[in-house]
Amino acid sequence: MPAKAYELAEKWQDYRTLVELCLEEIIRIEANQKELSNATSNCEAVERESAKLAHTKKQTIQRMEAYFNKFGEVYAIEIYEYLVENGQLQNLLNGFENWRETYLTRFLRCSRRHAKLSWIHDVGLGEYALAADTLLEVATEQEEDLWNKKVEISIGKLAKIAAMRYLDEQSVRSISSELELVDIQNCVYEAVKVIGRTSIGTDGAMQIVLEKYAGGTLTSRKPAGCRQVWKPAFAWAVEGKVMRVHELADLLTLVESDDEGTSWQAILDTHSRTDKHVQAAIYDTAVYTTIKFGYECGLFARSSPYQPLTPEETFFSDLLEELHTRFARADESELNTIGLDLLQGNKLLTRSLKKAQLHIWPPGMLNAAKRKAYSDYVGREERAIMEEWSWVTAPEHPRPRSRKFNIQTEEFRSRYSGSGGGESDDAALFHYGDSHYGDSGGGLTYGAKRNHVTMLTFALKYQ
The missing domain is CATH 1.20.1050 (Glutathione S-transferase Yfyf (Class Pi); Chain A, domain 2)
Incomplete structure (x- = not known):
């Protein structure tokens, strides 16, 4: 037969x-x-x-x-x-x-549905770079389980490093950023997993989590659109499922906070307050800290598509097509509810533009954040130089005449000349002992006097 x-x-x-x-x-x-x-x-x-x-x-x-x-x-x-x-x-x-x-x-x-097998095959063939790319694609675009995503990104990072002849820090840094996002979401999962284990079903766990961490979301104090955004996000957190970046941001920023939040009208009220007091209050806000961090990590570099927006540029659109792009998992009814909430937000922003002078002070805050990020960067470099040259205090060591400093002006321009600050000067002035040095083309040169290191002064022009 x-x-x-x-x-x-x-x-x-x-x-x-x-x-x-x-x-x-x-x-x-x-x-x-x-x-x-x-x-x-x-x-x-x-x-x-x-x-x-x-x-x-x-x-x-x-x-x-x-x-x-x-x-x-x-x-x-x-x-x-x-x-x-x-x-x-x-x-x-x-x-x-x-x-x-x-x-x-x-x-x-030939098919993305085989990607979870393809990378294993590629490793067997010694194709580490291809295996890394496949793993990272699976982790960021296909994976739904949080633990699996972390494992895939970690192995992908190892494969990427194994494939490099020389270490590409930028590529590794982008992978590390993905791991940081997983760690943030894992913190959320750790906070709510006990509730998930002791509840009857996901719906019961989600209700308890909402009451514990969302507070006002169950009352009329929060807009209906916020509730619709939060509920599925909490459900994914309870189940340990992967959330997209903007969904994780929604969950963390819309959750009920212990403090009262930021009142910009109170911060910008200059009655009986000096400029320093107002500036200190602004510098203590989440928005200032976030913008400063963006400059520090190069997110707002001149070549970057990401730039801080002015308040006038932050009005929401209530078009369903645009809302669907932002809230991809929401149905049409939910999108309509969110759209109504956004329109209310637009009205509040319009009122704040008039009463809190939001059209005046943000450019100054952007420049302040940029200058602070820049000065911190220079301070780190200065400390590194001082530590490197601390050995010259010993009499037995000869004094070097000059040396190349490894900071290029192009790096400064790319990192710190995003929106709100205009172009930076190519020239940077160094003052060491009795000598002044400018940009010599191949890097900035400096001399050093024994037992005497003065401050580095970088001149940046902000418009």
């Missing part, structure tokens, strides 16, 4: 039937071999039967290899699909070695 089935399938080129006949035969043989291995009587008969099964298995494997040679890739695709469907992933990745680098490689790379 099997011989006739093989004959008909070969005649009509029914590759799926050929695959099923061969692989199901091997499964049957392996099951019989397992039973024989547990047998304790008639050892001679057991050995004969085992040898017969081994011979049949070898013939079946040879038949499959012959089909690879005869039918080529179309047969290979059928056998690979069968192995994936039946969870025989080890056989998929390790079997049929003669065609692993050709047919299997093309099969795994």
Whole structure:
């Protein structure tokens, strides 16, 4: 009967039937071999039967290899699909070695649904860079489980480093940022997981979490749109599912806070207050800290598409198309509710533009954040120089005449000349001892006097 089935399938080129006949035969043989291995009587008969099964298995494997040679890739695709469907992933990745680098490689790379297998195959081939790219794509675009995402990004980072001839800090830094996002979400999960374990179902856990951490979201004090944004975000947090960046930001920024938040009208009220008091209050706000951090990490560099917006540029649009892009998981009814809330937010912003003079002070705050980020950067470099040159206090060491300083003006321009500050001067003035040095083209040169290091002065022009 099997011989006739093989004959008909070969005649009509029914590759799926050929695959099923061969692989199901091997499964049957392996099951019989397992039973024989547990047998304790008639050892001679057991050995004969085992040898017969081994011979049949070898013939079946040879038949499959012959089909690879005869039918080529179309047969290979059928056998690979069968192995994936039946969870025989080890056989998929390790079997049929003669065609692993050709047919299997093309099969795994032709579809994103095989990405979680493709990277393992690429590592086996020594294609670490490709494996890293695949893993990071899976982690950021496909993965729904938070723990799996962290593992995938971590292995992807290792693969990326292994593929580098020279360490590319920018590439590694971007991967590390993804890991930081996972760590932030994991903190949220750690805060709510106990509730999830002690509640009856996700809905019950979500209700408790909302009452504990969202407070006013269950009352009329919060807009309906906020409640609709928060509820699914809390549900994903309870279940340990991956949240998108903007969803995580919504959860963290809209959650009920212990403090009263920022009252800009109170901060900018100059009655009986000096400019220093007003500035100190502004510098203590989350928005100032966030903008300063953006300059520190280069997010607002001149070449970056991300720039701080003026208040006039932050009005929301209530168009459903734009809202759907921002809240991709919301249905039309939820989008309409969110749109109404955003319109109310626009009215509040319009009132604040008039009463809190939001059109006047933000440019100054942007420049202040930029200057502070810049001065902190220079301060770190200065401390590093002072530590490097501290050895010259020892009499036995000769005094070097000059040396190249490793800060390029282009780096300063790119990092600190984002929106709100205009162009920075190419020239930076260094003052060491009695000597002044400007930009010498290949870097900034400085001299040093023994036991005497004066402050570095960088001149930046802000418009």
